[in-house]
Amino acid sequence: VHFPDVERAEWLNKILVQAWPYFTTxxxxxxxxxxxxxxxxxxxxxxxCTFTKINFGDKCPRINGIKVYTKEIDRRQVTLDLQICYVGDCELHMDISKFKLGVKGVQLYGTLRVILEPLLNDAPFIGAVTLFFMQRPHLEINWTGMSNLLDVPGINVMSDSIIQDFIASRLVLPNRVTVPLKKNMNIALLRFPVPYGVVRVHLLEAENLVQKDSFLGAIRGKSDPYALLRVGTVQHRSKTVSRDLNPLWNETFEFVVHEVPGQHLEVDLYDEDPDKDDFMGSLFISLADVMNDRTVDEWFPLSKTTSGHLHLKLEWLSLVNDQEKLHEDKKGLSTAILIVYLDNAFNLPKNQFEYSNGEYGAKKLKTNKYLKVK
Amino acid sequence: VHFPDVERAEWLNKILVQAWPYFTTxxxxxxxxxxxxxxxxxxxxxxxCTFTKINFGDKCPRINGIKVYTKEIDRRQVTLDLQICYVGDCELHMDISKFKLGVKGVQLYGTLRVILEPLLNDAPFIGAVTLFFMQRPHLEINWTGMSNLLDVPGINVMSDSIIQDFIASRLVLPNRVTVPLKKNMNIALLRFPVPYGVVRVHLLEAENLVQKDSFLGAIRGKSDPYALLRVGTVQHRSKTVSRDLNPLWNETFEFVVHEVPGQHLEVDLYDEDPDKDDFMGSLFISLADVMNDRTVDEWFPLSKTTSGHLHLKLEWLSLVNDQEKLHEDKKGLSTAILIVYLDNAFNLPKNQFEYSNGEYGAKKLKTNKYLKVK
Structure with missing residues (x-):
């Protein structure tokens, strides 16, 4: 019998409906x-500031699909992905000074990763639950009273879509929400774990890219291709190669990889134009595969387009804690990653004029230095 | 979209596999x-007596199907049925006086009901978990050293299959295993809840039953039909009507119903024979339907046979707590149910000769009297 990777779970939705009134309370x-x-x-x-109304409504999030990972994960954890769909009728009212701000309805779609970690031999059997979205979820908040607030000086540089984007990006890796289930659980390590590794992407060349620049559709010209490379919320842009359908880049980019399996390298190719850049194809590579293969040197066919291949060399760099292995790379590539865990700060200056009196301080609790070797 | 009532949940099995080593510990x-x-x-x-080896093995139970009930249940609970399949490689060794008793492998199939109750507005969100099988599960225990033990006087009236049957029946309703999750939870009410009601079954008549008694296959005779009526672990037998394929019984039976939905009335018809009674067909009626309809008076077609109908009248009797409604039934049918909850006993006599000295006592903590009306 073959079972699909992503399964439906209507029974779980029935439980959610039953538990929703308790959860909202x-x-x-x-x-x-x-x-x-x-x-x-x-x-x-x-x-x-006061919440004058808090009502999370009757409509409960749905789980459209669920997937559990069994490979490439720690034996002490359970990792699952939930395809969440929430079209909520929640209603929040808040009085902020003389303004009334509110939310009437929220929509959220996305794949939520849930990590139950560490598994324990005694109650409550699970140390903590960590939640985050791998990719940015679709979030739509129906604000009420926001237009009044956005007229206030100092706030009017923002827009409701900026606020929405800010909230959505806070939900995405490397941001994590960790809820401890066991008392005295040190959740710092769960919220800010050492990354899985670094992927070094050599953007080498492409061939047979589609023609985008044309003059009135008659004279066939050349495109000016560049690449956008993205892992999670981090994005890099290559230089643009002028008038070339077989461009040579030979550029190198590095991404810190926080979660495997499930994270991907996305490459989008564009034709740079004075007005709107044209899409020329894309690539989607599972970083779990790169982690397993350590080095990948391949011509990848571009998808979402009619022609073109992209030549990438991908290197997986594991992190080790051994200073002896630290040596300078002759080609100027990075050899180490410095992880600073800033626990808290106190007596910070209220404004820049206070910087001089020396009363502020930052308490740096822990500094980890990890070396990166092939 | 239509979703099946009973769903597969491979992702849950993956989690079970991951959690199994922690659970067995x-x-x-x-x-x-x-x-x-x-x-x-x-x-x-x-x-x-000492456990000299306790090893629950590597093989983990599988959940082949899962169903969540949303109708006819308390809003404060979540009720689900798990189709469990456990083919376990567990190994237990025990020294009992000079005997060594052990278990090497257990098989268990059945539908386990799980009730999460009551749902709470604060941690741990669920008061207790109650577990039981609705019907007797298939249980096979591979004993080691049992034959030596069964030679011991006083034990040798038993057999390994009797012990197995005893364990299996302990897992079935009205027996329940209740595990409190919240501290100071009063689990007595969850383990011994007031029954849902009583179903009164009037076994009236049958028609066109199949012919079973024959003399060398040549002379067609008549069958001698009787009925076995069963709800959960309780079974009643009707009288036998001689040589009649359209028997008239007009008998009445009552069953206390502990769990709805999910409990069924099973009726099996047999032809009484001097050697082995022949099966003549059966009937399977959901008690949830009877509870909803209050009274059902119907001719039911028999299944697992070629012909025959059975005429039943079913009455659902709810339990009420009101003494005023108590009155004697003229036909001699029961009108009340007495529920005795025996909490504990102390200083019980070691043997019958101690009965006279008055040192024993039974502490009866709670006696509920419930009335039964239509």
Missing amino acids: IVEKTFKEVLEPKIRAKHVHLKT | IVEKTFKEVLEPKIRAKHVHLKT
Whole structure:
């Protein structure tokens, strides 16, 4: 029998529907008792801010698909991906000074990774739950009263879509939400784990790219191709090669990889144009495969287009903790990664004029230096 | 989109495989630290009994199907059925006085009901987990050293299949295993809930039953039909009607129903014979339907046979707590159900000769009297 990787789970949705009223009661209480005091403490203008209505509604998120990873993961953890679809009728009202801000309805689609870690031999059997989105989820918040707020000086540089983008990006790796289930659990290591490794991408060349620049459709010209390379929220751009359908780049980019399996390298090729750049094809490579193969040197056929291949060399760099192996790379490539875990800060200056009086301080609790070798 | 009632959940099996080593460690510890002292305290002959090996093996139970109930259940609970299949390589060795008893491999198939109840507004969000089988599961235990033990006087009236049957029947409703998740949870009400109701079955008549008694296949005779009626572990037998393929019984039976939905009335018809009784057909009626319809008076076609209908009248009797409604039934049918919850006993006599000295006592903590009305 073959079972699909991603399964439906209507029974789980039935449980969610049953548990939703209890869950919303908990969240509503948390908003009032935990979030409200935190917002008030943030800024002097927020110190009277009050939730006047918190109602998470009747509509419950749906899980459209579920996948559990069994390979390439720690034996002490359970890793699963939930395809979440939430079209919620939640309603929040908040008084901020003289403004009323609210939310009436939220939409969220995306693949939520859930990590149960560490598994334990005694109650509660799971140390903590860590949640994050691998790719940015689709998020739509229906604000009420936002237009009034956006007229306020100092806030009016923002827009509701910027705020929305900010929230969406906060949900994506390397950001993680970690909820401890066991008391006295040190969740710092779970929230900020050492990355799985670094992938070094040599963007070498392409061939037979599609023709995009044309003059009134009659004279066939050449495209000016460049590449956008993306892993999670980090994106790099190559230089543009002028008038060449077989461009040679020979550029190198590096990405820190926080989660395997599930993270991908995305490469999009574009034709640079004075007005709007034209799409020339793309590539989607599983970093789990690169991690297993260590080095990949291949011509990849481009997808979402009619022709073209892209020549990439991919190197997987594991992280080791051994200073002896640290040596300078002659080609000027990076050889180490410095991980700084900033635990907290205190007595920070209120503004730049306070910098001189020396009263502020930053408490750096832990600094890890990891070496990178092939 | 239509979703099946019973769904597969391979992803859950993957999680089980991942969690199995942690689970077995917990169970192995519980056997040694909790079960062993309990067995030792049971009887003077068991006071040196020791688990010399406890290994729950690598093979993990599989869940072949899962179903969640959303109708006819309390809003404060989640009810699900798991189709369990366990072909285990567990190994247990135990020294009992001079005997060595062991288990090497267990097989268990059946539908396990899981009730998460009550749902809570704060951690741990679920008060307790209750587990039981609705019907008797298929259980096969591969004993080692059992034959030596069964030679011991006092034990030799038993057989390994009797012991196996005893264990299997302990897993079936109305027996329940309740594991509290919240501290100070009163689990007595969850383990011994008030039944859902009583179903009164009027076994009226049947027609066109199949012919079973024949003399050398030549002379066609008549069958001698009787019925076995079963709900869960309780079974009643009707009287036998001689030489009649359209028998009239007019008998009444009552069953206490502990769990709806999921419990069924099973009726099997047999032809009574001097040697082996012949099967004449059967019937399977969902008690959830009877509960909804209150009264059902119908001719049911028999299944697993070629002909025959059975005329039943089914009445659903809800339980109410109101003494005023208690009145004697003129036809001699029962009108009330007395539920005695015996919490514990102490200072019980060691043998019958101690009965006279008055030192024993039974502490009856709670007696509920429920009335039964239509």
